[in-house]
Amino acid sequence: MSERNIIEEYLRMDRIPHIWCPGCGLGTTVNCFIRALQQTKLPLDNISIVSGIGCTGRVAGYLKLNSFHTTHGRAIPFAIGLQLTNPKLKVVVYSGDGDLVSIGGNHFIQAARRNMDLAIICVNNFTYGMTGGQVAPTTPVDAVATTTPYGNFEEPFNLPHLADSVGAVYVARWTTYHVMQLTRAMKEVIQKKGFSFLEIISPCPTLYGRRNKIGDGLEMMKFYKENSEIRNGANTKDVAIGFKGPIICGKFVDKERPTFLENMNQKLSERIPNYKPYNGLV
Amino acid sequence: MKADSKGVLTGAHFIDGDYACGEGAIAAGCRFAAGYPITPSTEVVERIAARFPHCGGIFIQMEDELASSIAILGAVWGGAKAMTVTSGPGFSLMMEHIGLACMTETPVVFVDVQRGGPSTGLPTLPAQADMMQARWGSHGDYEIIALCPNSPQECFDLTIHAFNLSEQYRVPVMFMMDECVGHMTERVVIPPAEEINIYPRRYTTAKPGEYLPYLPDADLVPPIAKAGDSYNFHITGLTHNEKGYPVMNAECQEKCVRRLVDKIRLNADKIVKFEEEETEDCDVVVVSYGITSRVALWAIQKAKEKGIKVGNLRLITVWPFPEKRIKQIAEKVKAFVIPEINYGQVYFELERVVGGKAPVHLVPHGGGAVHNPEVIYQKILEAVK
Ligand SMILES: Cc1ncc(C[n+]2csc(CCOP(=O)(O)OP(=O)(O)O)c2C)c(N)n1
Ligand code: SF4
Ligand SMILES: [Mg+2]
Numbered sequence: 129m130s131e132r133n134i135i136e137e138y139l140r141m142d143r144i145p146h147i148w149c150p151g152c153g154l155g156t157t158v159n160c161f162i163r164a165l166q167q168t169k170l171p172l173d174n175i176s177i178v179s180g181i182g183c184t185g186r187v188a189g190y191l192k193l194n195s196f197h198t199t200h201g202r203a204i205p206f207a208i209g210l211q212l213t214n215p216k217l218k219v220v221v222y223s224g225d226g227d228l229v230s231i232g233g234n235h236f237i238q239a240a241r242r243n244m245d246l247a248i249i250c251v252n253n254f255t256y257g258m259t260g261g262q263v264a265p266t267t268p269v270d271a272v273a274t275t276t277p278y279g280n281f282e283e284p285f286n287l288p289h290l291a292d293s294v295g296a297v298y299v300a301r302w303t304t305y306h307v308m309q310l311t312r313a314m315k316e317v318i319q320k321k322g323f324s325f326l327e328i329i330s331p332c333p334t335l336y337g338r339r340n341k342i343g344d345g346l347e348m349m350k351f352y353k354e355n356s357e358i359r360n361g362a363n364t365k366d367v368a369i370g371f372k373g374p375i376i377c378g379k380f381v382d383k384e385r386p387t388f389l390e391n392m393n394q395k396l397s398e399r400i401p402n403y404k405p406y407n408g409l410v
Numbered sequence: 411m412k413a414d415s416k417g418v419l420t421g422a423h424f425i426d427g428d429y430a431c432g433e434g435a436i437a438a439g440c441r442f443a444a445g446y447p448i449t450p451s452t453e454v455v456e457r458i459a460a461r462f463p464h465c466g467g468i469f470i471q472m473e474d475e476l477a478s479s480i481a482i483l484g485a486v487w488g489g490a491k492a493m494t495v496t497s498g499p500g501f502s503l504m505m506e507h508i509g510l511a512c513m514t515e516t517p518v519v520f521v522d523v524q525r526g527g528p529s530t531g532l533p534t535l536p537a538q539a540d541m542m543q544a545r546w547g548s549h550g551d552y553e554i555i556a557l558c559p560n561s562p563q564e565c566f567d568l569t570i571h572a573f574n575l576s577e578q579y580r581v582p583v584m585f586m587m588d589e590c591v592g593h594m595t596e597r598v599v600i601p602p603a604e605e606i607n608i609y610p611r612r613y614t615t616a617k618p619g620e621y622l623p624y625l626p627d628a629d630l631v632p633p634i635a636k637a638g639d640s641y642n643f644h645i646t647g648l649t650h651n652e653k654g655y656p657v658m659n660a661e662c663q664e665k666c667v668r669r670l671v672d673k674i675r676l677n678a679d680k681i682v683k684f685e686e687e688e689t690e691d692c693d694v695v696v697v698s699y700g701i702t703s704r705v706a707l708w709a710i711q712k713a714k715e716k717g718i719k720v721g722n723l724r725l726i727t728v729w730p731f732p733e734k735r736i737k738q739i740a741e742k743v744k745a746f747v748i749p750e751i752n753y754g755q756v757y758f759e760l761e762r763v764v765g766g767k768a769p770v771h772l773v774p775h776g777g778g779a780v781h782n783p784e785v786i787y788q789k790i791l792e793a794v795k
Binding site: 140142143172173174176178188189192193196197198199201202204205206207208210211212213216217233234238244293294299387392396400403404406409 | 441442444463466467468470472473474476477478480481482483484485486487488489490492498506507598635636637638639640641643644646647648653655656715795
């Protein structure tokens with residue numbers, strides 16, 4: 129298929145041009161996602177995408193899939209209702225760092241604990257893009273944001289370590305510079321059963337890059353190129369990101385654990401005579 | 411459509427209102443429920459958690475009410491009938507998703523077993539003080555439907571009705587119980603499945619590619635689709651056009667929100683449900699709902715024994731409000747008396763609708779108990795003076 133055909137098959141062309149700034153990494157992530165979807169060969173009707181609110185939250189609206197743009201922080205519990213009702217669906221949650229691990233942080237850790245069968249794609253631009261560049265729980269110490277004008281002094285989350293420690297079965301991190309690896313990782317999170325987490329380090333030149341003297345979109349990509357280090361299988365404890373520090377990329381976790389539904393059916397079969405395993409409502 | 415017999419426990423039962431509500435939901439076809447424990451509502455989800463594995467449903471206790479209230483929306487878009495259950499503090503947390511349900515026109519039921527508030531208030535004691543929150547607790551402008559049962563039997567019957575209304579109008583329905591009705595145990599008769607009417611989901615029959623998710627039918631309600639269908643639809647809480655796409659301007663806002671409001675306001679005659687006795691030829695009408703309607707009966711009876719002509723109007727749907735009927739009554743009656751377990755919520759709406767045609771007397775109560783019926787009786791005496 130030609131480049132153009134692929135894009136048109138997967139994007140709502142009647143919604144283009146999109147709202148993202150020039151140099152923003154979100155377009156690259158969507159490109160990789162489309163390519164990954166194509167490689168999985170999954171029927172598109174079987175895929176749903178759920179976003180929260182934010183610049184990243186707008187992704188759902190551009191993809192020609194059954195797509196849901198929900199409320200800030202609550203994409204995961206929405207996705208849980210959707211997926212449990214129809215476990216044949218592959219439900220992808222595509223949202224920002226603030227959305228998923230600040231306001232939505234509790235849902236994130238609880239869904240991982242339960243091993244909900246969800247693919248979580250978190251675009252981490254180290255800030256709240258949509259609202260104008262405020263500090264986030266991912267902002268490195270010393271980085272300047274509108275609400276930390278003298279530099280951030282709060283310790284940020286190390287997202288792969290967070291996901292790993294609460295039970296995610298797949299954990300990886302790539303930057304938008306690593307399009308090949310990113311595409312492969314997207315394919316893997318889509319195909320993996322259970323709570324699978326992909327962190328994408330992505331430039332927000334408008335509000336993070338320029339303010340922190342890393343530069344525009346291109347310069348931020350150059351920064352990723354020069355400061356990334358691929359370490360597959362690294363201990364997630366060791367992959368925290370410091371201000372302008374190295375970005376450890378790779379696949380860190382890929383393991384098996386029974387999902388919420390598998391555990392539920394197992395327990396109910398043990399306790400209820402003639403229990404008919406739950407396999408969805410539709 | 412008739413109820414699926416798999417979920418219907420036909421027969422006479424002796425159960426409380428919370429259990430009856432759970433049974434009503436199951437009979438209505440609800441097969442997805444999410445909740446977070448909170449007194450005095452927890453028994454509803456406890457009942458459901460025990461019953462669902464036997465009838466093919468799935469219950470999940472979520473991490474909080476924000477999660478519960480949006481998990482049910484996800485479930486609906488997956489094709490389920492879904493409900494969540496809570497009480498005051500949890501209801502407060504759910505407000506954002508009541509708004510999302512209104513904006514996305516997601517048919518769903520929110521149960522609030524009211525307790526004393528504000529804040530943690532009186533966890534195990536009754537109130538009726540969430541009535542305005544049920545109507546307008548989420549930001550922005552919208553209309554919902556709210557029902558108030560006054561017995562365990564009604565907790566069963568009206569829960570089914572709540573699901574049916576939510577499907578017919580694609581609106582979240584607030585099922586406004588109170589601690590007394592929730593914890594009161596009475597006889598509840600569950601009819602055979604074939605006697606229970608179910609309003610089916612209004613699925614679109616459009617061809618893929620031709621479906622406009624927010625193009626309404628003549629009654630202002632658009633047909634729905636679900637994930638897994640071939641429509642590739644987009645659902646958003648942003649102001650949207652008929653395609654479901656966000657459009658950020660005043661014209662689209664007018665079109666989008668006006669219809670959300672109008673589909674309830676203009677269909678109000680079909681939605682409104684109340685009971686009345688002797689309202690035609692009386693001097694004073696007592697307006698009440700929920701548990702208070704049963705307490706008021708004692709006062710009405712006593713007043714009648716004293717020769718006072720008292721009518722009784724019991725609201726079953728509080729929202730939309732039975733405006734038309736109350737306006738007719740207001741033309742003839744000398745006064746209204748409205749007892750409610752709050753310091754005036756539905757009272758203000760009643761006063762607005764009566765429009766000065768007759769005085770409206772509130773019998774307030776802060777919560778924690780039901781009214782002393784004597785106090786209602788005294789107010790009736792005062793009203794006819
Ligand atoms: C309940 C609520 N609080 C606050 C907001 C405002 N808000 C919109 S997006 C956003 C932050 C988004 O940050 P992130 O998730 O990192 O996404 P990004 O824009 O960076 O992609 C906030 C705070 C909101 N929409 N809802
Ligand atoms: S504000 Fe930042 S994240 Fe948002 S679109 Fe612009 S560059 Fe991208
Ligand atoms: Mg962000």
